[in-house]
Amino acid sequence: MVELKDKNWLARLSKIDYAFQPIVNIYTGNPFGFEALLRFHKEAGFLSIDDIFNQAYQEGILHQVDLCLRRKALVKFAEFKGNSQIKMFYNIDNRTFDSKDYTSGCTAVILNQSGYLMDDLCFEISEKHPFRDNMDAVKILEAYRSQGYKIAVDDCGTGFSGLQMLYYTEPDYIKIDRFFIQNMENDPKKRLVVSTIVNFAHFMGSLVLAEGVETMEEFFLCKEIGCDMVQGYFIQKPELDLKKLQTRYEDIGNISRKERRNASFKDRSLIAGQVHYIKPVYSDCDIITIFDKFRTEESASFFPIVNRYEEPVGLIRETAFKDYIFSKFGRQLLENPSFGKDISRFMTKIPIADIHQPVEKLIETYSYYDNAEGLIMVDDMKYVGILSTKSLLKIINEKNLTLARNQNPLTRLPGNMMIHEYFSESVADHDSEYCLIYFDFDNFKPFNDQYGFRTGDRLILMFAELLKEAGFSENRFIGHIGGDDFFMGIKNTRFEDIEVEMTQLAQRFKTNAESFYDKETIEKGFLEVKGRAGRNEKIKLMTVSIAILQLPGKTRRNYSIGRLSGIIAVLKKEAKASDSGLVKANIIELAGIGTDGIYFPGNDFRETDSGLCPDINPPPFAIS
Secondary structure, three states: OOOOOOHHHHHHHOOOEEEEEEEEEOOOOOEEEEEEEEEOOOOOOOOOHHHHHHHHHHOOOHHHHHHHHHHHHHHHHHHHHOOOOOEEEEEEOHHHHHOOOOOOOHHHHHHHHHOOOHHHEEEEEOOOOOOOOHHHHHHHHHHHHHHOOEEEEEEEOOOOOHHHHHHHHOOOEEEEOHHHHOOHHHOHHHHHHHHHHHHHHHHOOOEEEEOOOOOHHHHHHHHHHOOOEEOOOOOOOOEOOHHHOOOOOHHHHHHHHHHHHOHHHHHHHHHHOOOEOOOOEEOOOOHHHHHHHHHHOOOOOEEEEEOOOOOEEEEEEHHHHHHHHOOOOHHHHHOOOOOOOOOHHHEEOOOEEEOOOOHHHHHHHHHOOOOOOOEEEEEOOEEEEEEOHHHHHHHHHHHHHHHHHOEOOOOOOEOHHHHHHHHHHHHHOOOOOEEEEEEEEEOHHHHHHHHOHHHHHHHHHHHHHHHHHOOOEOOEEEEEEEOOEEEEEEEOOOHHHHHHHHHHHHHHHHHHHHOOOOHHHHHHOEEEEEOOOOOEEEEEOOEEEEEEEEEOOOOOOOOOHHHHHHHHHHHHHHHHHOOOOEEEEEHHHHOOOOOOOOOEOOEOOOOOOOOOOOOOOOOOOOOO
């Protein structure tokens, strides 16, 4: 055991302290670990944190200094950790392995003295100081992994040799640098980089941690893209005082509970029913025991491998032992002490997926990886079973059937049931801002009567395509109420931008709709039809009326779905009567004249018990 004995260094390092920042499960809010972050370097006489390790490296005592600091962090964290399974993430300077005083096995001694298991510690490796040789780094990291330590690659995406390191080391966790998370909602290039890293990580069987998450928008995008864990000010700042750390971050858990009506939560019931629990083997099991399990359990072709905290490590296939099974001296070779409990040489990593992920994300993960076993499924990072290829196909089929039942048969857009669910979610989500948008064609019936239902259906499909071009995303929902009535919901987007977009959409529809008329009608600028009295009537060419109702965020919404439907119905009438064909309103402004009524300019409208204006027919999705 290498110990620091330099009194000057010991005196300076005694002034160093550690703050801890939580790393939480993005679905549950449960802390998976806490990163140890060094503090008070100036009080210890160093210009920066890097200066500590630079000086130690130059003096040839970097490993001794690092072990001293490592012990300090572990001892302090033990006061909070207790008997829990929470990990400590510790940043290690790459140059430690090149330091003159480097000796292996020291960490195990410290862990034993502090009452830790090897599963309790995760080393964060960064490219801040690149390894002299990537293959040397691989050997060192493999040695750590074979002993049971977890490895995280820090600051992923910032170094030029990072992908090569990821390829060779296959880390347990990949931390995406804050640079790519910041302002990701407004930068498609950053979203592409993060999505690529997530897909690559899951392909290798690694879990993804997004660093520096500071806003709700960043959190939701990380969740949508498929990050497994998050860290940043949005969760909690680094804390020196251990009493301020939490064993559960309720705010994150509450966000997930609010989403229980969305598609990903419904997917969970489909997924959970298809996950098959295969009893795993522990990672500290010796090779010969696993070899015998394959001999006695003839139907087993593989076994999942987990650590003592039930966290998946990988799997072992029967084929990994083929050279020993058919060898006359195979068993004797495996009983050789050189194999011991190091099962890593026989182990394979396959993709790991959270049971809360939507089906589409599971398919995307699986599609990158050609394996017979499927996916290792976890809940709160704990192994729950295997989702086989056959089971995944069953889930896809069931979801497609459910989707077909809830779609409009013509446009294949979500129908009234899903629109109603979206209304329920938007009313219940008081924190977010929503725009509820209703579309209704003007003068569609005369057109349909003149040109026939097939042409009318073609025009409806044309408008559906215009809406689809606006894009499906986490913040957008498009539905087809029926006939020439459509709905769109937009979340957390600037009201002014939505107004401009809808104006442009109306103009595109008007231009495209003209092509469905005959040449003579287009030249006249109106459709001539016979009215009920037998006289010719001039009908304007088709346009679309748009009613936009804004639901501001951070406000209580004491409105039923029926009332909102009634309000939108009145707005639609206003839009049809206006020159622009577009009417916008804010629910707060509309409710400004008293508790018993809602005022609309130009309408004497008051809420009734049913929530609808007596002389206005509600949209088909309205619930009274």
